[in-house]
Amino acid sequence: MTNRFFRAPLFGALLALVMVGTIAPAHAAGEDGEFDAIGHTMDGNYLDFSPFGKVELPRIFLVRKADGSIGLDVYGSTKQALLTGDYVMASSYADEAHAEDGYGDAEESAYGEAGYGDAPADEATATQEAISKGKHLYGGLTRAKGDVIVDFSITRHLLFAWLAILILCLLFIPMAGKYKQGIGRTEAPRGKKMNMLETLVLYIRDEVARPNLGEKTDKFLPYLLTIFFFILTCNLLGLIPFGATATANITTTAVLAIFTFIVTQFAGTKDYWMHVFNPPGIPWFVKPIMIPIEFLGLFIKPFALAIRLFANMTAGHLVILNLIGLIFAIRAILGDGAGWGTAVPSYFLTVFIYGLEVLVAFIQAYVFTILSALFIGMAAAEHEHHGHEPHAHEQTVGTEAVI
Amino acid sequence: MTLFLAAGLLSPNVGLIFWMALAFLTLLFLLSKYAWGPITSALAEREQTIEDSLTSAQKALAEAKQLSADNEKARREGEAQAQQIMREAREAAEALRAEQVEKTRAQIRTMQDQAQAEIEREKQQALAELRTEVADLAIQAAEKILHENLDAPRQKKLVEAFISDLPKN
Amino acid sequence: MDPVSLAWLSAGIGAGLVAIGTGMGIGRLAASALEGSARQPEAGGDLRTTMIIAAALIEGVAFFGLVVCILLTLKTVA
Numbered sequence: 001m002t003n004r005f006f007r008a009p010l011f012g013a014l015l016a017l018v019m020v021g022t023i024a025p026a027h028a029a030g031e032d033g034e035f036d037a038i039g040h041t042m043d044g045n046y047l048d049f050s051p052f053g054k055v056e057l058p059r060i061f062l063v064r065k066a067d068g069s070i071g072l073d074v075y076g077s078t079k080q081a082l083l084t085g086d087y088v089m090a091s092s093y094a095d096e097a098h099a100e101d102g103y104g105d106a107e108e109s110a111y112g113e114a115g116y117g118d119a120p121a122d123e124a125t126a127t128q129e130a131i132s133k134g135k136h137l138y139g140g141l142t143r144a145k146g147d148v149i150v151d152f153s154i155t156r157h158l159l160f161a162w163l164a165i166l167i168l169c170l171l172f173i174p175m176a177g178k179y180k181q182g183i184g185r186t187e188a189p190r191g192k193k194m195n196m197l198e199t200l201v202l203y204i205r206d207e208v209a210r211p212n213l214g215e216k217t218d219k220f221l222p223y224l225l226t227i228f229f230f231i232l233t234c235n236l237l238g239l240i241p242f243g244a245t246a247t248a249n250i251t252t253t254a255v256l257a258i259f260t261f262i263v264t265q266f267a268g269t270k271d272y273w274m275h276v277f278n279p280p281g282i283p284w285f286v287k288p289i290m291i292p293i294e295f296l297g298l299f300i301k302p303f304a305l306a307i308r309l310f311a312n313m314t315a316g317h318l319v320i321l322n323l324i325g326l327i328f329a330i331r332a333i334l335g336d337g338a339g340w341g342t343a344v345p346s347y348f349l350t351v352f353i354y355g356l357e358v359l360v361a362f363i364q365a366y367v368f369t370i371l372s373a374l375f376i377g378m379a380a381a382e383h384e385h386h387g388h389e390p391h392a393h394e395q396t397v398g399t400e401a402v403i
Numbered sequence: 404m405t406l407f408l409a410a411g412l413l414s415p416n417v418g419l420i421f422w423m424a425l426a427f428l429t430l431l432f433l434l435s436k437y438a439w440g441p442i443t444s445a446l447a448e449r450e451q452t453i454e455d456s457l458t459s460a461q462k463a464l465a466e467a468k469q470l471s472a473d474n475e476k477a478r479r480e481g482e483a484q485a486q487q488i489m490r491e492a493r494e495a496a497e498a499l500r501a502e503q504v505e506k507t508r509a510q511i512r513t514m515q516d517q518a519q520a521e522i523e524r525e526k527q528q529a530l531a532e533l534r535t536e537v538a539d540l541a542i543q544a545a546e547k548i549l550h551e552n553l554d555a556p557r558q559k560k561l562v563e564a565f566i567s568d569l570p571k572n
Numbered sequence: 573m574d575p576v577s578l579a580w581l582s583a584g585i586g587a588g589l590v591a592i593g594t595g596m597g598i599g600r601l602a603a604s605a606l607e608g609s610a611r612q613p614e615a616g617g618d619l620r621t622t623m624i625i626a627a628a629l630i631e632g633v634a635f636f637g638l639v640v641c642i643l644l645t646l647k648t649v650a
Contacts, residue, residue, distance in 0.1 A: 043416065060418075152418040161423060165430045172438035179445035186452045201442060207621065221443060222435040230430055251415045255423040304632040311635040367628040374625065 039138065041317045043157045043249050045078050046137050049242050054137065057159065060152040066145035073143075078136055082127050087141045089130060161246040164233035171197060172229075204228050208370045212377035216267070220376055223263055227256060228369040235313060235361030239354065247364075248313035250306065257306035260372040261299075267380040301375055305368060312364045316357040323350045538562055583644040590637035597630040 040048065047055040056077030063073050075081040082089070130136040142148060175194055183190055189198050209217045209224050231247055238245025246252050274280065276294045279287065327346050331339025542562055546555070573581075605623040609616040 043419070062418075150418050150421070151416065152421065154422070155416070155419060158419060158422045158426070161426050165426055165433075168430060169433055169438075172434055172442070176438040176441035179441045185445045185448050187449075198442075198446070202446065205443070205446075211621075218443070222439040223431065225439055226427075226431045226434050229434075230427065249419070251419040252423050254415055255420055255427060258424075259427060304629075304636070307635045307639060308628060308632045311638060312631075363624070367624060370621070370625060371628060 038318070040321055041245075041248055041314055043155045043244075043251075044137060045153055045155055047156055047159065047242070048244075056137070057154045057156065059141070060154065061141075061143070061148045062150040062152060063143055064147050064149055065143075070149070078141065079131055081141060082131065082136055085124070086144055088144050089127065089136060089141060156244045157246040157249045157252060160237050160244045161230075161234060161252065164230060164237055164246065167233055167237075168229055200229075201225060204369060208366070208373050212370070212373040213380065214377070216377075216380050220263065220267065220373070220380075223259075224369050224373055227259070227372060228365050231256065231309065231368055232361060232365035235365060236358075238313065238317065239357055239361065245313050245317060247309055248317055250310045253306040253310040256309070256368070257302035260305060260375060261302040263372075264302075264375045264379045265298075267376050269380060269382050271382060272379040301371075305371055309364055309368050312360055316353065316360055320350055320353050320357070323353065534566065538566055579644050583641040586641040586644065587638060590634050590641065593637075594630060594634035598627050601626055601630065 045057050045059060047057065049055065056079060059073075059075045059078055059081045061073040062070070064070055073081070073086065075084070081087045127136065141151075171193070175197060178190075178194060179185060184194065184198070189195050204225055205217065205221060208228075209221050213220055234246040234252070237243045238248060247256075276298065277291060279290050279294060282290055323346050327339055327342045330342045542555075542559060545558060545562065601623060605619050609619045
């Protein structure tokens with residue numbers, strides 16, 4: 001009974017959160033009349049709590065100073081970095097306003113000599129103006145004297161990846177403790193959380209790892225479980241209002257794909273390498289064509305993994321944001337009435353896509369994991385030549401052909 | 404502005420690569436060390452337990468089946484034995500009865516025979532007595548008649564010859 | 573027509589072609605998988621897994637196409 005009483009308000013709260021989540025960015029966009037869907041999807045050096053404001057994140061730069069020495073610059077926020085005067089904006093709105101081709105120049109200056117040091121007064125005013133308008137968070141920073149070698153700033157996506165890690169540790173380490181105490185060792189798991197997580201763990205083990213890895217399941221299962229739950233949590237965090245999707249960042253997905261690549265190569269058996277560099281059962285004159293293709297395939301596989309996850313997560317968010325942006329676009333063109341008229345279908349479409357996104361969050365985590373398992377399994381399989389495991393071989397061919 | 408951001412969308416960030424790799428490695432380490440080990444081992448253990456109990460249940464079931472089959476067999480055997488015994492008893496009884504009947508019959512027959520023999524003997528005796536009596540009477544009569552002609556022993560011999568000439572019975 | 577407009581046009585057409593190709597590919601895949609699982613319902617689970625993997629691979633190719641389209645729109649400005 002208690003559950004029933006709890007459910008209704010919970011559902012209401014969820015609905016309200018969905019509404020806030022979908023409307024908040026729209027509201028933010030409404031402030032200056034420009035709707036910036038990509039800006040909300042991509043990484044940034046701030047947490048976006050619009051309409052309540054933004055929280056700037058620390059900036060950390062590995063720099064080569066003007067005198068040639070290498071050092072680390074740490075600031076509490078982008079604003080601080082700008083106010084110290086050590087840093088200038090690489091691409092500011094002021095520049096864009098002054099000249100349409102400012103972007104190219106700004107990029108040049110970002111990698112070349114600092115080009116803004118000559119006019120400190122103008123620059124300072126422009127910076128002040130940008131900060132007051134809240135524009136300093138967009139675009140890059142360059143060191144006024146010297147170069148930035150690597151930008152180690154804590155970004156929004158990194159923060160959400162950390163949050164995902166925290167959540168996963170808080171979920172699984174106590175759960176492991178329960179198992180250690182003996183709960184669920186011989187009898188059924190206890191509690192909703194334990195049951196739910198166990199179902200997922202078992203699914204990954206029995207449906208993803210076992211069919212692809214066979215006997216070597218135990219060796220690679222921790223990796224597959226970690227990558228599945230990490231991606232899943234990141235994906236779902238992106239669906240929470242004010243959240244950000246760490247997996248909608250090509251860097252994150254690239255890192256994950258690189259890990260799969262590394263694991264795959266280390267799992268590779270002699271058979272696997274022979275398949276790449278001396279494919280058996282192929283006439284000699286085809287080999288010069290096949291070997292480069294197989295070799296490239298090694299890198300294309302993780303590349304496709306990274307692009308797939310990134311594009312799926314980004315595309316969903318862009319669709320949601322653009323559906324909302326449609327309201328403002330139509331209002332700007334056809335007036336308030338049309339805007340309100342668009343709001344209703346737009347809202348329901350958004351909710352629909354949002355539901356689809358939940359599905360995609362799971363599917364993409366699953367796809368990334370199962371493809372990782374497939375690649376690792378293909379590399380780790382010790383099949384006798386022809387016949388023993390035609391399944392794995394077929395899939396190899398299939399993957400190569402498709403990619 | 405938007406274009407600049409779009410370019411940022413597709414270009415990897417070196418600093419972030421470092422942080423992400425660090426973060427992911429930390430997660431991998433933490434979870435592998437503190438979570439996946441106990442969880443997967445517990446799951447494997449539970450499966451083992453379930454499998455074991457299934458096997459033992461199957462074994463127990465097989466045993467029970469065997470036992471009930473044994474019981475059934477014993478029951479059948481007992482039943483067959485009982486029937487055998489009953490049949491044997493019936494046969495024995497039947498045989499005994501037949502024997503008794505036969506015996507009785509034989510006895511009756513013997514008794515009949517004995518009786519007949521007795522009767523015969525009695526009859527013979529009676530006949531013999533009768534013959535003697537008749538002979539004596541005849542002698543006496545003849546004595547009386549022939550008192551003068553013949554002496555007694557000669558007459559007796561004559562009569563006896565006469566009698567033996569008579570047909571038997 | 574200036575090169576920028578051409579590039580944007582080609583990016584749009586490319587995105588459309590990518591969508592058509594992917595749609596056809598995944599559509600045929602789903603059709604075959606459905607047919608297969610209708611004929612052999614007991615193989616449904618395996619078919620679904622294989623279908624998702626194949627769909628993901630097709631999607632991967634589609635994303636390559638999309639990335640090229642996006643790059644096309646970006647290169648014209650820089």
